[in-house]
Amino acid sequence: MNVLKARNVGRLDQILRIGISIGLIYIGFIDRNLVGDSFSATVLGVVGVMNLMVALLRICPLYSMVGIDTCHTSHRE
Amino acid sequence: MRTSTQVLAAILGITILAQVVFGAVAYWITLDSSRDRRIEMLAHYASEILFEWSDSSTAADSPDILDELQKKYHLNKSIILLRDMKGQLHTVGIEGELAPGLLSEINDQADKAGGIVEFDGEDYLWSRVENGQDSLALVLLEPVSLVEQAIVSKLGIRLLVTAGVVIWMAVWVALLLSSIISKRLNDKNLALRHQALHDNLTGLPNRNLLYDRLNQVRLTAHRKGQCFALFIMDLDRFKEVNDTLGHQFGDQLLQEVSHRIQESIRENDSVARLGGDEFAVVLPDTDQDGAIQCAKRITRNLESKFNINDVRIEAKASIGIAMYPDHGTETEELLQHADVAMYQAKQSGSGYAVYNQALDSHSVQRLRLMGDLREAIENDQLSLHFQPIIDLDSNKIFKFEALARWQHPEQGYILPDVFIPMAEQMGLIRILTLWVVDRALNVCRQCSVAGYELNMSINLSTYCLQDTSFPGELRTILDENDVSAECVVLEITESALMNDIKRAREVLDRLHNMGLKLAIDDFGTGFSSLAYLKQLPVHELKIDKSFIIDMDKDESNTTIVHTVIDLGHNLGYRVVAEGVENEHALEHVRGMGCDYAQGYYFSRPLPEEELDLWLQESAWAALTKNKSRSAS
Numbered sequence: 001m002n003v004l005k006a007r008n009v010g011r012l013d014q015i016l017r018i019g020i021s022i023g024l025i026y027i028g029f030i031d032r033n034l035v036g037d038s039f040s041a042t043v044l045g046v047v048g049v050m051n052l053m054v055a056l057l058r059i060c061p062l063y064s065m066v067g068i069d070t071c072h073t074s075h076r077e
Numbered sequence: 078m079r080t081s082t083q084v085l086a087a088i089l090g091i092t093i094l095a096q097v098v099f100g101a102v103a104y105w106i107t108l109d110s111s112r113d114r115r116i117e118m119l120a121h122y123a124s125e126i127l128f129e130w131s132d133s134s135t136a137a138d139s140p141d142i143l144d145e146l147q148k149k150y151h152l153n154k155s156i157i158l159l160r161d162m163k164g165q166l167h168t169v170g171i172e173g174e175l176a177p178g179l180l181s182e183i184n185d186q187a188d189k190a191g192g193i194v195e196f197d198g199e200d201y202l203w204s205r206v207e208n209g210q211d212s213l214a215l216v217l218l219e220p221v222s223l224v225e226q227a228i229v230s231k232l233g234i235r236l237l238v239t240a241g242v243v244i245w246m247a248v249w250v251a252l253l254l255s256s257i258i259s260k261r262l263n264d265k266n267l268a269l270r271h272q273a274l275h276d277n278l279t280g281l282p283n284r285n286l287l288y289d290r291l292n293q294v295r296l297t298a299h300r301k302g303q304c305f306a307l308f309i310m311d312l313d314r315f316k317e318v319n320d321t322l323g324h325q326f327g328d329q330l331l332q333e334v335s336h337r338i339q340e341s342i343r344e345n346d347s348v349a350r351l352g353g354d355e356f357a358v359v360l361p362d363t364d365q366d367g368a369i370q371c372a373k374r375i376t377r378n379l380e381s382k383f384n385i386n387d388v389r390i391e392a393k394a395s396i397g398i399a400m401y402p403d404h405g406t407e408t409e410e411l412l413q414h415a416d417v418a419m420y421q422a423k424q425s426g427s428g429y430a431v432y433n434q435a436l437d438s439h440s441v442q443r444l445r446l447m448g449d450l451r452e453a454i455e456n457d458q459l460s461l462h463f464q465p466i467i468d469l470d471s472n473k474i475f476k477f478e479a480l481a482r483w484q485h486p487e488q489g490y491i492l493p494d495v496f497i498p499m500a501e502q503m504g505l506i507r508i509l510t511l512w513v514v515d516r517a518l519n520v521c522r523q524c525s526v527a528g529y530e531l532n533m534s535i536n537l538s539t540y541c542l543q544d545t546s547f548p549g550e551l552r553t554i555l556d557e558n559d560v561s562a563e564c565v566v567l568e569i570t571e572s573a574l575m576n577d578i579k580r581a582r583e584v585l586d587r588l589h590n591m592g593l594k595l596a597i598d599d600f601g602t603g604f605s606s607l608a609y610l611k612q613l614p615v616h617e618l619k620i621d622k623s624f625i626i627d628m629d630k631d632e633s634n635t636t637i638v639h640t641v642i643d644l645g646h647n648l649g650y651r652v653v654a655e656g657v658e659n660e661h662a663l664e665h666v667r668g669m670g671c672d673y674a675q676g677y678y679f680s681r682p683l684p685e686e687e688l689d690l691w692l693q694e695s696a697w698a699a700l701t702k703n704k705s706r707s708a709s
Binding site: 036044067 | 230231234235237238239242245249252253256260
């Protein structure tokens with residue numbers, strides 16, 4: 001219940017994040033020549049992995065710090 | 078623009094500016110160092126090529142070797158110059174000749190091993206390696222744009238990715254900051270809003286919030302066809318608590334009272350403190366019976382004693398109830414009617430009262446009457462009546478009591494009990510008293526001229542005893558009417574006297590020193606302190622008529638009258654019996670040793686114009702007339 005309560009990433013948010021994460025991971029670790037710079041590719045890849053974790057857990061620490069909640073907004077209204 | 082948007086815009090602006098500056102600086106630094114490094118690289122390649130050529134049997138300008146070298150050292154866009162043994166520079170592996178100007182420029186810089194040369198609008202990096210043995214020299218030339226392209230492609234992507242990450246972080250920092258700022262501002266606003274709409278002492282809503290809630294309840298009631306109740310209440314004698322136990326104690330009492338009121342009402346009812354000891358309660362969706370039940374509950378809860386700082390004290394409230402829509406449909410109207418009801422409750426002492434339109438129209442009438450009173454005093458429309466007071470030893474008239482009367486042109490006779498408090502409330506009592514004194518002394522002088530040596534009793538308001546200029550003004554009137562101060566008795570009720578005796582003392586002493594006498598009116602109906610009474614310059618006690626009239630019916634009244642007469646005599650006062658209406662009463666008080674008597678048995682209060690006739694015809698007056706003076 002607590003985990004459910006702590007969730008702050010909504011369904012649409014999650015889908016968008018997964019899409020973006022797959023793109024970033026592909027650029028960062030799978031086809032590194034797309035960027036042409038290995039450092040940049042690695043950074044993008046790491047960002048993609050972190051974003052994917054947020055999307056799968058549906059808990060974004062930054063959201064909770066700032067007070068954003070894309071998960072419960074629709075239920076409140 | 079909202080604060081969060083402003084913070085976001087500011088941080089993003091700063092971040093992007095920083096990114097642009099950082100990118101530009103990084104580009105120039107990188108370009109400079111890359112040029113130097115490329116020149117070194119070209120020198121390294123050139124020496125390797127030269128070494129390979131000198132070892133090789135193949136002609137240096139063989140296309141195969143050049144092709145191989147260019148591939149090996151990634152020199153596909155570089156120009157290779159070779160200086161032969163004759164000292165001539167010529168290109169290798171590139172068709173056509175380079176412009177002689179470029180060649181001569183490099184030749185001129187014989188002392189340098191490399192650098193940048195500009196030719197035909199384009200910069201070239203060059204590096205030269207010489208073979209000292211056979212005077213061969215190799216120069217590698219490469220356009221600077223090649224280096225720039227390499228930097229842009231590599232640095233550009235890095236900067237783009239870094240900028241993306243930095244901007245992403247900046248957005249979050251901005252959001253974080255704005256959320257912190259917004260939260261603080263919000264907290265502050267909420268605190269200010271709370272402060273503006275609530276009472277500091279009790280934390281209850283204040284008048285502003287009450288108006289707002291009352292409006293909402295009224296609109297809801299209007300929409301749903303419901304009724305609701307509004308209470309206005311205040312604590313009886315709260316001022317005394319404040320004065321005797323201090324304001325801090327009073328504040329604590331108000332806090333406790335507010336708690337008890339809150340405990341007595343439902344959750345959806347609202348309590349507000351209007352100021353001082355005045356509270357208001359709004360009871361939505363409540364009929365009159367429900368409102369009365371709630372009012373009873375509040376008064377019952379307040380009845381049990383409060384324990385504040387180990388002092389046990391009780392608080393009694395007077396609650397005025399106004400019902401929507403019976404007693405008003407507008408907020409102001411309801412508040413006003415609840416206020417009127419509260420005064421009705423206070424007057425009746427019942428604790429609560431529902432607004433009564435009949436009584437309120439009286440209040441409106443009272444307001445109109447107050448206006449008329451001012452006019453009546455200013456335009457000399459009041460009159461004086463005089464009632465004789467008989468000396469029981471000599472059966473002569475001892476004095477008259479002057480009584481103010483008001484014959485209203487529309488409403489007829491208005492009782493002094495009604496208009497005197499009005500005059501006090503309106504601040505007209507001083508003018509009224511001086512007018513009465515002036516008229517009464519005028520009549521006194523006329524009587525004196527007619528041969529009647531009479532004293533005059535005049536009723537005095539307690540307000541006059543607070544006015545230190547009053548004795549002086551009285552002196553002037555006495556002088557103007559040529560009446561001796563000894564002839565005037567000022568009557569004041571004991572309750573009025575005891576209310577603020579310390580302040581009155583100064584004025585009373587001055588009046589006494591002027592020779593005026595003081596009588597305590599309606600003695601026995603108020604709360605006299607004998608300790609104070611004995612200190613005051615009192616000459617007379619007037620026993621209230623209620624004791625005299627009922628003497629026959631109630632034995633205890635006789636005892637009281639007898640006791641008061643004895644008390645008065647023992648303290649050295651003369652005693653007047655009011656309300657003597659028949660001979661039996663007269664003989665009764667005479668038998669008890671009373672000094673003077675007043676009442677309908679002798680005469681009703683007489684208008685000024687009838688006074689002469691009465692003095693001529695009355696048996697009491699006949700005994701009084703001073704023949705010698707009359708003759709003179």
